Amino acid sequence: MLISRRKLVAVIGSAAAITAAGSNPAFAEKLKVAIVMPGNITDKSWSQAGYEGINQAGEALDLDVAYSEKIAQPDQAEAIADYARRGYKVVIGHGGEFQEAAERVARKYPETIFVVNNGHEAKDNIATADFNYRQFGYVMGYIAGKMSKTGEAGWIGAQKIKFSTDLNESFIIGFKDAGGKEVFTAWTNDWDDIAKGKEAALSQIAQGADVIFPTMDNAVIGSLQACKEKGVWGFGLYYDAIVDWPDTVVQSAIFDIKGVMKSYLTLAKEGKLEGKNYNFDLTKPDGARIGTFHSAIPADVVAEVNGLIDKMKSGEFKP
Numbered sequence: 222m223l224i225s226r227r228k229l230v231a232v233i234g235s236a237a238a239i240t241a242a243g244s245n246p247a248f249a250e251k252l253k254v255a256i257v258m259p260g261n262i263t264d265k266s267w268s269q270a271g272y273e274g275i276n277q278a279g280e281a282l283d284l285d286v287a288y289s290e291k292i293a294q295p296d297q298a299e300a301i302a303d304y305a306r307r308g309y310k311v312v313i314g315h316g317g318e319f320q321e322a323a324e325r326v327a328r329k330y331p332e333t334i335f336v337v338n339n340g341h342e343a344k345d346n347i348a349t350a351d352f353n354y355r356q357f358g359y360v361m362g363y364i365a366g367k368m369s370k371t372g373e374a375g376w377i378g379a380q381k382i383k384f385s386t387d388l389n390e391s392f393i394i395g396f397k398d399a400g401g402k403e404v405f406t407a408w409t410n411d412w413d414d415i416a417k418g419k420e421a422a423l424s425q426i427a428q429g430a431d432v433i434f435p436t437m438d439n440a441v442i443g444s445l446q447a448c449k450e451k452g453v454w455g456f457g458l459y460y461d462a463i464v465d466w467p468d469t470v471v472q473s474a475i476f477d478i479k480g481v482m483k484s485y486l487t488l489a490k491e492g493k494l495e496g497k498n499y500n501f502d503l504t505k506p507d508g509a510r511i512g513t514f515h516s517a518i519p520a521d522v523v524a525e526v527n528g529l530i531d532k533m534k535s536g537e538f539k540p
Contacts, residue, residue: 251285252490254278255304256313257297258290260413264439267412267478270459271315271338274479278486298322305330311489313338313482316412317382323347334494336485338478341383343498350481352509353502354384356533357474358391359540360511360526361456364472365392365432366399367522368454375405375425375433377444379412388436388474391540405430411440418443426451432471445469454515461512473512480507504534 256275260268272288279286287309292300297319304312305326310333314323317339327335327347340349365374376392378385393404405428407421418440422433426447434456435444441458448455449469457463457473481501488494501508511530514523532538 251283252311253285253287253309254311254313254486254489255287255289255301255309256315257292257300257304257319258288258315259292259294259297259318260290260438262288262290264413265465266441266459267438268315270478271313271482274482275313277479278483281483282486282490284486284490294318294322298325301335302326302329305333305335309333311336311486311494314340315478317341317384318380320349320382334489334496336494338481339382339384343496345496348485348494348496348499350478350485350499351384351501352476352481353500354387355391355540356503357476357509357511358388359395359398360530360533361434361472361474362392362395362397362401362404363399363529364395364518364522364526365434365454365456366396366401367525368471368518369396369401369432371429371431372400372402373405373429373431374401374403375407375422375428375430377407377409377418377421377425377433377435377437379409379437379440381408385436388434392434394540409437409440412437413439415440415443415446419447422447422455423451426453432456457512463513463515470512471515471518475510475512476501477508477510484508502533503530 256271258268258271262269262272275286289300301312301314313336315338319337320340323335323337334346336348339351343349374396376389396404405425409417409421411417422444432454433448435441445455445466454471455469457470459476462473463470485499
């Protein structure tokens with residue numbers, strides 16, 4: 222991740238509003254924050270987490286929040302620019318696919334800071350917030366290698382962005398380190414199409430995969446449906462998915478974007494949000510952690526995985 226060292230302090234209110242407020246902060250204008258999401262706010266996945274995150278942060282920090290959902294990639298630049306034109310001082314592009322849109326727009330609105338969740342390049346008035354994907358890919362891959370009976374697993378992604386490629390590469394390494402033989406990788410080019418997610422998983426299962434890690438947004442539902450129907454293990458993403466898939470999900474990589482958003486929006490309210498990368502790993506469980514181990518995972522494997530995580534936290538092991 223490239224990190225700019227130049228700082229951009231978020232503007233909390235207009236000079237006129239602050240002057241009018243005088244010394245009484247009760248009359249100060251609220252910080253206006255908006256989020257633009259690629260999917261719908263009820264997808265039980267990435268976009269829903271972003272929607273809940275901005276609302277929870279808005280309530281906790283007393284922010285003026287707004288959102289747009291189901292914004293296709295060709296329309297993302299205009300959507301984030303529209304919020305900047307309307308005076309929003311922090312505009313969030315919810316997904317690594319917003320990186321290009323932020324770069325196109327940011328120079329035109331220097332008083333707005335644009336945050337790309339899962340972005341890959343921070344600079345000037347563009348901040349990025351992401352996770353140590355390699356830690357999670359490795360852990361899920363290691364569990365998959367221990368749970369697979371065929372020695373073959375499937376990994377499914379939408380687009381070849383850093384989020385996806387880091388997860389894919391580390392999952393393969395973890396799977397093979399645990400004794401697995403081969404990982405089938407599929408790219409759907411669609412984050413939300415449930416049918417495509419299911420089709421990709423069924424294809425991998427037909428090739429012999431008995432553990433599947435889908436890493437899209439709403440399309441993950443289709444992949445897990447295929448796992449359930451065919452009686453193979455699947456992994457959850459973003460939240461502890463075993464609550465919805467108790468007989469299918471063996472473990473989950475929890476990228477808690479809600480906790481991450483509250484963290485950087487707290488900085489924004491304090492005037493400390495900068496054009497740099499904010500990274501969360503397993504040492505920061507408020508933003509990044511694994512989920513519940515399925516009871517089918519042997520106790521010695523659970524202990525082994527927890528030992529690996531401890532080594533990652535200490536820095537002894539870096540996948």
